[in-house]
Amino acid sequence: MHKRVLFRARWLPYVLVAPQIVITLLFFIWPAIRAVEQSFLRQDPFGLRTSFVWLENYARLFADAAYYHSLGVTAVFSLSVTLLSMALALLFAVMADRAVRGATIYRTLYVAPYAIAPIVAGVLWLFLFQPTVGILAYALNQSGIAWNFRLDGGQAMLLVVIAAAWKQIAYNFLFFLAGLQAIPKSLIEAAAIDGAGPARRFWTIIFPLLTPTTFFLMVVNIVYAFFDTFAVIDAVTSGGPGAPGATNILVYKVYNDGFVGLDLGGSSAQSVVLMVIVIALTVVQFRYIEKKVHY
Amino acid sequence: MATVDIRAVRKTYPGLPFEVIKGIDCAIADGELLVMLGPSGCGKSTLLRMVAGLERISQGEIAIAGRVVNDLEPKDRNIAMVFQNYALYPHMSVYANMSYGLRIQRLPKAEIDRRVRDAAAILELEPFLQRKPRALSGGQRQRVAMGRAIVREPDVFLFDEPLSNLDAKLRTQMRVEIKRLQQRLATTSLYVTHDQVEAMTLADRLMVMRDGVAEQIGTPMEVYTHPATVFVGGFIGAPAMNFLQGEVAEGGAVRLPGGVALPAGTAAPGQAGRPVTVGIRPEHLAPAGEGVPGLPVTLTVDLAEALGADTLVHGRLAGTDTSLIARLAGHVQARSGEAMALTVTDGAWHLFDVESGRRLADTVGRLAKPAA
Numbered sequence: 001m002h003k004r005v006l007f008r009a010r011w012l013p014y015v016l017v018a019p020q021i022v023i024t025l026l027f028f029i030w031p032a033i034r035a036v037e038q039s040f041l042r043q044d045p046f047g048l049r050t051s052f053v054w055l056e057n058y059a060r061l062f063a064d065a066a067y068y069h070s071l072g073v074t075a076v077f078s079l080s081v082t083l084l085s086m087a088l089a090l091l092f093a094v095m096a097d098r099a100v101r102g103a104t105i106y107r108t109l110y111v112a113p114y115a116i117a118p119i120v121a122g123v124l125w126l127f128l129f130q131p132t133v134g135i136l137a138y139a140l141n142q143s144g145i146a147w148n149f150r151l152d153g154g155q156a157m158l159l160v161v162i163a164a165a166w167k168q169i170a171y172n173f174l175f176f177l178a179g180l181q182a183i184p185k186s187l188i189e190a191a192a193i194d195g196a197g198p199a200r201r202f203w204t205i206i207f208p209l210l211t212p213t214t215f216f217l218m219v220v221n222i223v224y225a226f227f228d229t230f231a232v233i234d235a236v237t238s239g240g241p242g243a244p245g246a247t248n249i250l251v252y253k254v255y256n257d258g259f260v261g262l263d264l265g266g267s268s269a270q271s272v273v274l275m276v277i278v279i280a281l282t283v284v285q286f287r288y289i290e291k292k293v294h295y
Numbered sequence: 296m297a298t299v300d301i302r303a304v305r306k307t308y309p310g311l312p313f314e315v316i317k318g319i320d321c322a323i324a325d326g327e328l329l330v331m332l333g334p335s336g337c338g339k340s341t342l343l344r345m346v347a348g349l350e351r352i353s354q355g356e357i358a359i360a361g362r363v364v365n366d367l368e369p370k371d372r373n374i375a376m377v378f379q380n381y382a383l384y385p386h387m388s389v390y391a392n393m394s395y396g397l398r399i400q401r402l403p404k405a406e407i408d409r410r411v412r413d414a415a416a417i418l419e420l421e422p423f424l425q426r427k428p429r430a431l432s433g434g435q436r437q438r439v440a441m442g443r444a445i446v447r448e449p450d451v452f453l454f455d456e457p458l459s460n461l462d463a464k465l466r467t468q469m470r471v472e473i474k475r476l477q478q479r480l481a482t483t484s485l486y487v488t489h490d491q492v493e494a495m496t497l498a499d500r501l502m503v504m505r506d507g508v509a510e511q512i513g514t515p516m517e518v519y520t521h522p523a524t525v526f527v528g529g530f531i532g533a534p535a536m537n538f539l540q541g542e543v544a545e546g547g548a549v550r551l552p553g554g555v556a557l558p559a560g561t562a563a564p565g566q567a568g569r570p571v572t573v574g575i576r577p578e579h580l581a582p583a584g585e586g587v588p589g590l591p592v593t594l595t596v597d598l599a600e601a602l603g604a605d606t607l608v609h610g611r612l613a614g615t616d617t618s619l620i621a622r623l624a625g626h627v628q629a630r631s632g633e634a635m636a637l638t639v640t641d642g643a644w645h646l647f648d649v650e651s652g653r654r655l656a657d658t659v660g661r662l663a664k665p666a667a
Contacts, residue, residue, distance in 0.1 A: 186382035189349050194396035194447075195370035204395075208386045 032275065038268035045262045057269035067270070069244040070253045077161060077249050078225035085165035086217055089172030090210075094202070096173075097180045107177065114170035118228060122235030125163035149237065153246025156237045160247050163236060164229040172217050179213035180206065219285050226278055227251050250274050297360040297373075297450035297483045299323040299346065304355035306341055306507075315341050317507040318355070323500075326481040328474075332494040333504035334530070339487045340455055342504075346485060347376050347453050360450050375444035376453040379460060381436045383428040383443075389415075390424040393442045414442040417476070434465045441473070445480070452477070452484040458493060470496060491531055495519070503527045521645075525652040528574045528645055534607060536574045536645070537619050543569040549646065552615040555592050557644060562655065571655065572647040577607065579643035580621035583636035590639040594619055599629040608635065 007013050042053045061067050096106045113121070128136045131148040140147040149155040183206060191201045230251050233239060239248035239256055248256070254274065258267025300323070306316035316338045323329045331339040344350040346357055348369035356363050364372050375396075383392050390411060397407045415421045418438040428436055437457065444452055457473070458466045474497055477484050488494050494501055495515045502512045503526075511523035522528035528536045541549045543566045546559035551573060562571065583591055593613035600607040606627040611618050613634060621637055629635060646655040 184380060184382065186378045186380055187384060189347075189369075190376070190378060190382040190443075191384075191395070192349070193347060193369045193374065193376050194443075195399040196395075197370075200399065205384060211386075 035268045035271050035275075038264055039272050040265075041268075042265045053265070057265045058273075061266060061269050061273065066244045067253075070248050070250055073157075073245070073247065074226065074249040074251075077157065077164075077229075077247070078222055080157075080161045081164045081168065081225040081229065082218060082221040084161060085168040086172050086214070086221060088165070089169045089217075090176050090214075092169070093173050093176035093180055094206075096177060110173045111170045113167050114174075116167065118167060118231035119235050121167045122163055122232040125159060125166070125232075126236050129159055150241055153242050156241055156247050160229070160233055160236050164225065164232045167232070168221060168224055172221065175213055175217055176210065179210045183209050215285070219282060222281060223278060226274070230255065250277075298325050298358075299329075299451055299483060299485065300356075300358040300361075301342070301346070302356050302358070304342070304345065304357060305353050306338070306345060306350065307353045314353075315507050316345070316353075319502075319504075319507075319509045321502060321509065321512055323483060323485065325483055328477050328484040328486060328497060328499045329502060330486045330488060330494045330498035330500070331502045331504060332488060332491060332498075332530075335489060337504040338507040339489075339502075339504050343453055343455055343485055343487045346451070347374055348372050373447075373450045374453055375447045375449040375451075376455065377440045377444050377457045379456040381428075381440040381457075381460075383436060383439055385428055388425050388427055389420060389431070389439050389442075392428065392439055393446050396443070396447050410446045410448070411442075414445045417445070417479075418442050433461050434469060437461060437469055438472075441476070445476075450483065452482050454484065454486040454488075456488055457486075459488070459490070466490075466493075473497065491533070495531070503530060505530075521654065522574070523654050525572055525574065525647045528647070532576055532578075534577050534620050534622065536576050539573045539575070539612070539617050539619075540649075541571050541573045541646075543567055543571060549573060551612070552617045553592075553612045554614070555590065555612070557590065561644070562646060570649045572649055572652070574645035574647060575619075575639055575643065577620045577622035579640040580619075580623070580637045581640065582623060582627070583638045588638075589641045589643075592619075592637050592639060594621060594635045594637055596629045596631055596633045596635055598631060599627065601626055610635070 039057050040052060040054060041050050042057070043050045092110055096103060096110065099106055116124075126134075128134050129147070129149060131137050131150055137147045146152075147155060149159050187205060187209075188201055191205050196204065226249075229249070233247055233249060233252045234255075237247045239245040239252045245253070250270065251274065254267050254271045257263050257270065261267075301319055301321045304316055304319050305314055307314050319342060321329070331342060333339045341350060345352050346359075348364065348367060352365050356365050358364065359372055359374065384395065387395065393411045393414060394407050397410065402410075411424075412421070415424055418441060420435070420438055420442055423431060423435060423439075428439065431439065437460075440457070454473075458469050461469060470493055477497075486497060488497075498515050500512060501515050501518050503510045503518060505526050511518055511527045513521075513523075518527060519531055522531065522536075525538065529538070539551050541551045541557070543562045544550050544556065545567050547562045547564045547566070548559040549557040549561050549571060551557065557573070562569070580592075580594075581589075594608065594610040595613050596608060596610040597618075598609045600609070604624075606623050606625065606629075608621045608623060608627065608629050609618070610621075647653060648655055
């Protein structure tokens with residue numbers, strides 16, 4: 001039965017949802033519209049003259065090798081962050097689910113990083129791996145690895161992936177743990193009686209039953225890697241090192257070109273393309289993958 | 296040949312101050328169906344799970360087919376279990392559910408197919424082999440769970456309240472099917488239930504449990520006609536056995552409240568003055584004056600419930616506060632406050648020790664002993 005709430009005054013429900021609608025319009029819809037509008041314009045650095053240039057910003061974008069480079073960087077970065085954070089979160093969730101003693105402590109500790117602001121997480125990892133003062137960087141250099149993510153693009157990518165994934169593990173962990181606890185214990189027992197060892201039970205029973213959770217987390221993690229990792233990149237590498245930027249993901253490039261390079265039109269065009277990519281990814285995920293994850 | 300031997304088995308959980316299973320001994324013969332019956336929390340499921348290997352055995356040992364299995368994993372015990380919630384793998388088809396264990400054993404494909412199709416034929420599941428569990432009714436799911444157990448051709452079947460999620464009608468039907476199947480396959484089975492009708496009808500032998508103790512182990516009719524304790528007497532049979540407080544008099548007669556007395560020789564001689572609990576089943580009370588030999592009693596009627604075939608008359612033994620229920624055949628008119636003359640079937644009484652609740656060994660059981 002669908003439960004309906006009845007309000008005495010007709011206007012009351014509208015007033016109650018109004019704040020949410022105002023916030024959405026003001027901070028999401030309006031900027032998105034302004035970005036689309038801006039992407040057709042070109043402005044001089046002082047904002048004195050603005051001219052309408054049709055699709056010129058887009059044309060320049062798609063002719064720019066640096067933009068394709070950034071697309072590639074984003075793909076590598078998002079996939080790595082998503083895979084790493086989900087794989088580790090699943091591993092930790094399985095272990096925490098088995099823990100008999102101190103399960104609450106494990107859970108609390110695992111969830112803690114989620115409460116840390118992205119910029120703080122970035123700075124934390126920066127301190128650890130800073131080539132001149134970082135304690136882990138020192139250890140790496142001592143053991144014969146020439147660690148300097150300020151120079152080595154691969155190392156820079158590795159570091160931002162780890163930092164971004166580390167923060168997201170907490171979130172994924174919570175959902176995986178809840179998913180694991182929703183699996184009836186008798187299913188695992190039935191599989192044990194059927195002769196399946198722990199590894200086999202995991203891959204043939206537990207993992208397939210977690211697919212709805214996994215799918216949901218995949219969508220959330222990709223969106224996270226595309227957008228919410230801005231602060232981590234900004235704090236750790238600022239998109240560098242190198243000229244096209246070894247860690248210059250799309251969202252960072254939007255910021256860098258728009259607010260540092262002051263190319264507002266080109267930056268807006270990039271953000272519109274980014275928006276379209278994420279919308280397309282989400283639609284594809286829900287239309288084609290979700291159908292296969294229900295049992 | 297697969298026997299199950301439970302020897303002095305005990306179970307404690309860390310942090311729990313008492314034992315959950317307090318030393319149970321039972322030898323189950325090859326092909327026998329033993330039903331473990333008791334109220335919830337009596338330890339019956341725990342005992343079954345110990346046989347399955349899902350719970351550790353704290354003390355004592357369990358042997359399957361003569362081999363002690365205390366330290367064996369469930370998969371090495373060659374058992375199959377049917378769970379209360381069926382525990383079907385929701386993401387697999389019926390066929391995949393039933394063949395899961397066989398595929399793990401790496402049996403040849405043809406052999407797996409033969410066994411699954413044989414079981415599906417027995418259980419009438421053939422049209423559903425490609426369906427997922429969520430597309431099946433409760434009864435069909437139950438049958439798939441049974442099928443998954445059958446295909447493994449195990450030494451022992453373990454049933455953990457397999458029918459309690461079904462509605463009453465389906466439960467009766469599945470009960471008959473389980474009985475038929477078990478007789479056909481002649482596989483040793485342990486069956487846990489809290490439903491006494493299920494227990495009475497299915498069991499070759501019955502283990503009545505309370506608080507981790509096996510109060511009585513015997514055939515259903517033995518348990519019914521010679522309950523070993525007050526608890527067993529009260530638990531088996533519906534409505535429950537009437538209990539009266541009595542006292543042994545000279546010559547082994549037993550005085551009951553309201554001036555009624557069981558005849559001399561009922562209790563062992565030389566125990567005059569000993570208090571006893573006397574149990575009388577409601578169905579062993581009949582209207583007086585029909586030439587039935589027995590002990591006359593008078594009932595002050597409180598209320599009569601017509602069940603159709605029988606009438607339950609609730610009342611008190613005349614002149615006392617001892618309440619009594621009589622199950623009388625047919626439709627009997629009875630008004631509140633009315634005095635009703637009844638007869639207790641000769642010898643159909645049970646004497647128990649007041650302290651321990653145990654049946655008094657010297658009771659003269661005049662009800663026919665079942666041919667065991």
